[in-house]
Amino acid sequence: MKNQLTSSAAEQPQLAANSVVSASRRLWLKSAASLGGLILTVGPSGLVMAADAAKFGGDAMPGGLVDNVLAFVSIGSDGIVTIVAHRSEMGQGIRTSLPMVVADELGADWAKVKVIQADADEARYGNQDTDGSRSMRHSFRPMRHIGACARQMLETVAAARWEVPVAQVKTSNHEVIHAASGRRLGFAALAADAAKLPVPGKTSIRLKPTAELLYIGKQHALGIDLKNIVTGNTQYGIDTRVDGMLYAVIARPPVFGGKLVSVDSSAALKVPGVLRIVELAGSPAPAMYHPLGGVAVIASNTWAAIKGREALKLVWDDGANASYDSAAFRLSLQAAVRQPAKAARNQGDSMAALAASKKTLSAEYYLPHLAHATMEAPAATARIVNGKCEVWACVQAPQATVATVAQHLKLKDQDVTVHVTLLGGGFGRKSKPDFAVEAALLSQAMQGAPVKLTWTREDDLQHDYLHTVSMERLEAALDERGMPSAWLHRTAAPTIASTFAAGANQQQPFELGMSATNVPFAIANIRVEVPEVAAHTRIGWFRSVSNIPHAFAIQSFAAELAHAAQRDHKSYLLDLLGPARKIDPRSMGNDFNYGESPERYPVDIARMRHVIELATSKAGWGRKLAKGKALGLAVSYSFVSYVAVVIEVDINAKGELRIPMVDMAIDCGPLINPDRIRSQLEGACIMGISLALSGEISFKQGRVEQSNFHQYEILRAYAAPREIRCHLVENSLEIELGGVGEPAMPPIAPALCNAIFAATGKRIRNLPIRDQISKA
Amino acid sequence: MTISFKMNGKPVTCNSADDTPLLWVIRDELGLTGTKFGCGAALCGACTVHLDGAPVRSCQTPLASVAGKEVASIESLSSDNSHVLQKAWIAHDVPQCGYCQSGQLMSAAALLAENKNPSDSDIDNAMSGNICRCGTYPRIRAAIKSAAAELRTSK
Numbered sequence: 001m002k003n004q005l006t007s008s009a010a011e012q013p014q015l016a017a018n019s020v021v022s023a024s025r026r027l028w029l030k031s032a033a034s035l036g037g038l039i040l041t042v043g044p045s046g047l048v049m050a051a052d053a054a055k056f057g058g059d060a061m062p063g064g065l066v067d068n069v070l071a072f073v074s075i076g077s078d079g080i081v082t083i084v085a086h087r088s089e090m091g092q093g094i095r096t097s098l099p100m101v102v103a104d105e106l107g108a109d110w111a112k113v114k115v116i117q118a119d120a121d122e123a124r125y126g127n128q129d130t131d132g133s134r135s136m137r138h139s140f141r142p143m144r145h146i147g148a149c150a151r152q153m154l155e156t157v158a159a160a161r162w163e164v165p166v167a168q169v170k171t172s173n174h175e176v177i178h179a180a181s182g183r184r185l186g187f188a189a190l191a192a193d194a195a196k197l198p199v200p201g202k203t204s205i206r207l208k209p210t211a212e213l214l215y216i217g218k219q220h221a222l223g224i225d226l227k228n229i230v231t232g233n234t235q236y237g238i239d240t241r242v243d244g245m246l247y248a249v250i251a252r253p254p255v256f257g258g259k260l261v262s263v264d265s266s267a268a269l270k271v272p273g274v275l276r277i278v279e280l281a282g283s284p285a286p287a288m289y290h291p292l293g294g295v296a297v298i299a300s301n302t303w304a305a306i307k308g309r310e311a312l313k314l315v316w317d318d319g320a321n322a323s324y325d326s327a328a329f330r331l332s333l334q335a336a337v338r339q340p341a342k343a344a345r346n347q348g349d350s351m352a353a354l355a356a357s358k359k360t361l362s363a364e365y366y367l368p369h370l371a372h373a374t375m376e377a378p379a380a381t382a383r384i385v386n387g388k389c390e391v392w393a394c395v396q397a398p399q400a401t402v403a404t405v406a407q408h409l410k411l412k413d414q415d416v417t418v419h420v421t422l423l424g425g426g427f428g429r430k431s432k433p434d435f436a437v438e439a440a441l442l443s444q445a446m447q448g449a450p451v452k453l454t455w456t457r458e459d460d461l462q463h464d465y466l467h468t469v470s471m472e473r474l475e476a477a478l479d480e481r482g483m484p485s486a487w488l489h490r491t492a493a494p495t496i497a498s499t500f501a502a503g504a505n506q507q508q509p510f511e512l513g514m515s516a517t518n519v520p521f522a523i524a525n526i527r528v529e530v531p532e533v534a535a536h537t538r539i540g541w542f543r544s545v546s547n548i549p550h551a552f553a554i555q556s557f558a559a560e561l562a563h564a565a566q567r568d569h570k571s572y573l574l575d576l577l578g579p580a581r582k583i584d585p586r587s588m589g590n591d592f593n594y595g596e597s598p599e600r601y602p603v604d605i606a607r608m609r610h611v612i613e614l615a616t617s618k619a620g621w622g623r624k625l626a627k628g629k630a631l632g633l634a635v636s637y638s639f640v641s642y643v644a645v646v647i648e649v650d651i652n653a654k655g656e657l658r659i660p661m662v663d664m665a666i667d668c669g670p671l672i673n674p675d676r677i678r679s680q681l682e683g684a685c686i687m688g689i690s691l692a693l694s695g696e697i698s699f700k701q702g703r704v705e706q707s708n709f710h711q712y713e714i715l716r717a718y719a720a721p722r723e724i725r726c727h728l729v730e731n732s733l734e735i736e737l738g739g740v741g742e743p744a745m746p747p748i749a750p751a752l753c754n755a756i757f758a759a760t761g762k763r764i765r766n767l768p769i770r771d772q773i774s775k776a
Numbered sequence: 777m778t779i780s781f782k783m784n785g786k787p788v789t790c791n792s793a794d795d796t797p798l799l800w801v802i803r804d805e806l807g808l809t810g811t812k813f814g815c816g817a818a819l820c821g822a823c824t825v826h827l828d829g830a831p832v833r834s835c836q837t838p839l840a841s842v843a844g845k846e847v848a849s850i851e852s853l854s855s856d857n858s859h860v861l862q863k864a865w866i867a868h869d870v871p872q873c874g875y876c877q878s879g880q881l882m883s884a885a886a887l888l889a890e891n892k893n894p895s896d897s898d899i900d901n902a903m904s905g906n907i908c909r910c911g912t913y914p915r916i917r918a919a920i921k922s923a924a925a926e927l928r929t930s931k
Contacts (some may be wrong), residue, residue: 091873091910220869229874230862232810232850236875239809247804272793301792303800306816375814375822375875375909424812424875425909457815675869679912683872686911709819709907718900720913 056597058138061129063122063399067142069149069199071124073102079174079188081108081150086118086125087135088396089225090374090426091683092741093676094135096224098143100673104215105147105208106154107171108187115224120398120418130396131431131541132594133639133739136672140737148205153194158185170212210733217733220675225422236424237394238379242450245381246275248442249305249454252294252463253282255318255702256537263295264313271311273304278445280438285502287538289404291438292463298446302454318702324536326469326698326705330366333471336531337364337490342506345517345589348525350477353486357477361564365474365553366766369697370467370542371712376424377460378435384448388415393436394423401433405440416440427687428541432465461712462704465540466697468493472553477525482565483575486525491516493549494535505532507546513592514638515550515746518585520603521558522578528589537699543687544745547638552692552767555634555750560763569633569754570616577635580606594640600736601640607667607729608635611644614727615665619646628652629660632755634747639739641668642729645685645747647721649755655774657756659689659721667729668738678726681744685724688748690715694768781842783808784852792839799823799834802849810850810878814907821906824879825849831886833905850878853885860930861885864923872910880906884920892927894920 058065066072072084083099099115102108118125126142151171158176159166162183169176175184215221228234253259265277275298282293297308354360380393382405389409395401398418406416423430439453455463470493477486495511497504507516507530517528542548562572582602585593593601612635616622619631628651635644648661664681671677694713698705706712753764756773764772780789783806792801802811802825811834814822818833825834826848834847853859857866861884864870871877880903887894887902894902899917908916 089873091871093872222866223869223871225874226866226869226871227857229871229877230850230857230865230881231853231855232808232878233855234874235809236812238813241807241809301796301800301804302813303792303796303804373909375820375873375907376812423873425873427909454813457817457820679869679872679915682914683911686913687909690911708817709815710817714820714907714909715911715913716905716907717903717913717916720911722896722914724914 056595058127058134058142060595061127061138063127065138065142066124066126067145069146072146073150075150075187075191075194077188077191079186079191080112080114081106081187082114082116084118084125085115086128087139088130088398088420088423088426090130090396090423090430092680093223093673094130096221097136097673097676098139099224100215100221101140101143102147104213105144106151107173109174110215110221112174117420119420120402122399128398129431130426131428133742137640137737137739140672144207145205148207149200152200152205153197154187154190156197157190157193161185217671217674221673235421236376236379237392237421238376238424238454240381240392240421240452242381242383245450245452246298246446247300247302247305247454248296248298248451249302249309249456249459250280250294250296250438251309251312251314252292252459253316254462255316255321255324257285257319257321258702259317259319260293260295261315261317265295267311267313268297268308271304271308273300274308275299276446277312278442280441287499289400289432289434289437291434291441296442298442298451305454306456321536322702324699324702326368326700329469329536330471333469333492333533334364336492336533337471337473339531341490341529341531343527344512344530345526345528347527347589348486350486350488350525350527353525354475354477354488357485359478360475361478361561362473362475363557363560363765365472365549365556367470367549367552368695368767369469369537370691370695371461371464371697372425372427372429372542373460373712373714374423374425374427374429377455377457378430379452379454380436380439381450381452382436382439382443383450384409384443387411388417389440389443390417390419391436391440392419392421393433393439394421394430395433395436396423396426396428396431397433401436404433404437408437409440409444427543428545429464432540457709458707461697461706461708464697465499465538467542467548468496468539468546470549472549474553474557476561478561478564482561482567484521484523484561487519487521487523488527488529489516489519489554490529490531491550492531492533493546494533494539496539496541498535499539505534506530509590509592511546513590514546515554515636516546517590518588518603518637519554520583520605520608520637521576536702543684544638544742547636547746548749551634551636551638551746552749555636555747556753556765559750559754559757568622570612570621573633573635574609574612577605577608580609594739596640603637607642608637610729611635611642611665611667614729615644615646615663618665618725618727619648619661619663621646628759630755630758632751632753632758634751634754636743636746638743638746640736641666641738641740641743643743643747645744645751647751647755649752649759651756651759651773655771657773660723662721662724663727664724664744665727665729666744667731668740668743669735670731670733670737671728674728677728677740680740681726682724684742684744685748686715686720688745689721689752692749692752692767692769694770696768779839779843781844782846784848790839794838794840796839797835798825798837798839798842798847801839802834808849808851812875812878814876814879820876821879821883822876824882824906826882826886829886829889831883850881853881860923860926861888861919864919864926867922868915868919870912870915870919872912876906876908880908880916884916884923887920888924888927892924894924
């Protein structure tokens with residue numbers, strides 16, 4: 001009964017599933033593992049470029065970009081426009097923003113748009129990885145193209161009926177209109193005939209003039225899930241309910257790499273509701289997306305599973321990481337940054353300049369492991385019927401979920417269906433689908449019965465793919481004006497590559513290219529060194545990734561240099577950046593530039609200077625403040641966007657901190673959904689402050705010491721900034737898009753610590769801040 | 777043994793074990809998934825419901841303790857977004873991922889039931905048991921103030 005521009009997914013010819021693990025990070029990971037010791041020189045962009053030197057951006061992503069209107073849009077005989085969201089919604093608003101672009105270019109009324117979530121199917125939708133602040137950056141133009149295709153098909157039908165040239169008609173508010181005659185037809189009346197037309201060729205696509213766009217960059221489209229969220233009528237990973245569903249939790253080895261020696265499950269089996277105890281084999285290194293193994297309790301409800309797990313008597317062999325200890329590891333990182341190491345960037349001769357300099361300054365900055373702590377811990381449900389597995393999960397990487405589940409169940413990719421639920425937070429944790437694989441293995445153990453796996457908060461904090469721990473040492477040779485003539489940065493941190501290639505022990509180009517090697521300061525001699533550091537736990541991506549420690553160190557050190565030079569931090573920072581110019585990212589020792597073309601995405605110092613001027617002018621930089629109050633500044637280039645932040649602190653005599661105001665300025669290219677850009681800045685600000693104040697995962701005897709939110713504290717309402725003002729730089733739609741979800745994180749911790757220093761004279765170099773302000 | 781109570785105004789009888797936290801009874805046995813699991817230790821507020829009108833953390837409320845009482849969850853506010861707080865949440869586009877918002881709304885509803893003109897510190901006190909990892913606190917604060925203002929003018 002529904003006339004559609006497209007047939008349903010089931011009617012589409014099944015395209016051959018790509019048996020090669022496919023996705024930018026996935027592609028690299030597979031290759032990195034096989035390259036072994038060579039990986040330092042090969043980052044994600046490096047490998048992609050080797051495969052095809054011409055490809056950047058979305059085209060370089062496995063699965064690529066798809067702009068086929070038939071895959072994304074259908075219009076019912078009721079006129080309802082259904083648009084597929086192919087990226088995962090985790091709070092960034094992408095299920096609203098991408099369909100909104102389609103709808104706007106189509107001329108649809110947002111109130112008559114329905115959004116459906118794509119299953120994992122990169123052959124059909126193109127790359128679906130929701131990470132790297134890429135979704136809008138890569139999909140804006142394809143989504144516009146798709147909307148324009150659908151619009152032109154409707155316009156063609158209307159023009160033919162009215163026997164007028166198609167150039168004389170246009171869409172607006174869910175109608176096609178012929179202005180000269182005043183005639184109009186609703187989408188409902190045109191959809192059936194439009195569906196019979198061929199899809200317009202790429203060269204015949206005409207985009208709407210910017211002035212005719214209603215939603216893009218302008219009127220806010222109501223969040224597509226908003227009304228359901230406030231009535232509790234949403235489906236996150238943990239909310240899946242399937243007939244006959246069983247409930248499971250897993251006791252995992254408390255030390256990464258540990259193994260089960262024995263389990264006595266007699267008491268657990270006596271807990272009412274407990275049905276089965278299932279041993280899960282661990283996976284040999286590298287960890288990749290494989291389950292950690294352990295012992296699962298299958299029960300008739302979640303609580304029985306949890307109680308059953310408490311009753312297990314478990315004996316573990318802790319393995320090689322049994323002595324991992326954060327305090328000792330920190331000392332080893334400190335020792336590492338005090339020794340010469342292999343250079344990742346070497347411009348001029350920093351060592352000679354430092355040796356010859358009359359005045360030098362050095363400082364070391366520490367950032368502990370951080371846990372993502374998504375409010376919804378990982379959760380997945382799986383069932384297997386007739387050799388086909390169906391998974392419901394809150395995943396950021398749907399296709400990797402298919403591939404990893406298929407690998408573990410020994411199925412073909414096309415026999416695994418992954419339904420992507422809403423994500424109760426992602427931040428990079430849910431890019432790793434280990435939990436979906438666990439659910440699938442448990443369903444297999446239960447003869448295919450549907451099994452919902454819940455991770456408790458303790459599971460989440462103690463078995464995360466943690467943000468790395470790092471020590472950053474910075475040293476500068478200073479001239480008579482207090483400006484650096486030489487820069488030496490040693491960055492010691494376990495690498496994410498260790499999760500995918502056993503033994504990987506140096507940060508990779510994609511990590512170093514996040515604010516370390518590409519430090520954009522106008523300094524003659526720059527050297528960045530990378531000591532070898534082993535990993536003792538799973539290391540993974542966390543919102544803004546290696547920018548967090550690198551920017552914390554560099555932006556703090558810049559303020560320390562300004563102080564040493566007895567200069568205003570802002571004007572000193574502008575001098576450090578030097579004059580407006582475009583820097584080729586390849587000239588900074590490392591090709592990595594977030595996968596984007598170096599020509600189209602140079603590091604633009606004019607834009608960096610501009611966000612500094614914008615944030616500081618809005619914050620009233622330089623104004624007189626009462627005792628205990630001060631402003632702190634930091635700037636960052638990441639995910640090809642520019643962000644400057646000014647944080648105002650108010651610290652009383654007891655050392656208690658309040659944050660009355662934060663001013664954030666971003667230049668992320670054109671502003672597609674400004675309200676959701678603002679909400680991402682607000683969120684990054686609060687998450688950044690939370691991590692800086694209290695974020696720390698520590699290890700003792702190989703075990704994570706924090707179990708729940710009383711030990712891993714998250715910023716609460718009373719301590720949050722009272723006001724966050726977001727200042728968005730306007731750009732035309734022709735400018736390249738930058739990222740939004742991550743770029744506002746890196747400058748937060750240094751801006752906060754710079755403000756604390758300005759207010760109290762106390763320089764904080766070791767995160768988290770905790771009670772360091774009040775300590776003498 | 778069974779326990780009877782009122783869930784969102786309707787009488788229900790539950791078979792879960794007496795010590796089962798109300799959270800899991802609501803989610804697993806009654807099938808209402810608007811109430812969320814966040815920590816299992818009354819630390820995050822995601823599971824907040826009203827017990828005889830007062831906000832409680834359902835993850836620390838044993839089933840046996842609600843016998844004969846009235847339990848209200850997010851689904852009780854309204855199913856058509858007509859509750860003053862739901863309207864304010866929509867107007868301020870408060871949620872990001874949305875996962876914690878059921879608990880935030882139930883804490884806010886309990887606050888406004890007692891106090892139609894909450895100060896910032898009243899909001900701090902009522903809302904600081906609810907964690908939002910996405911960082912929607914400033915919008916939650918603004919939405920509560922808007923809703924309170926609407927309540928005051930509509931009286």
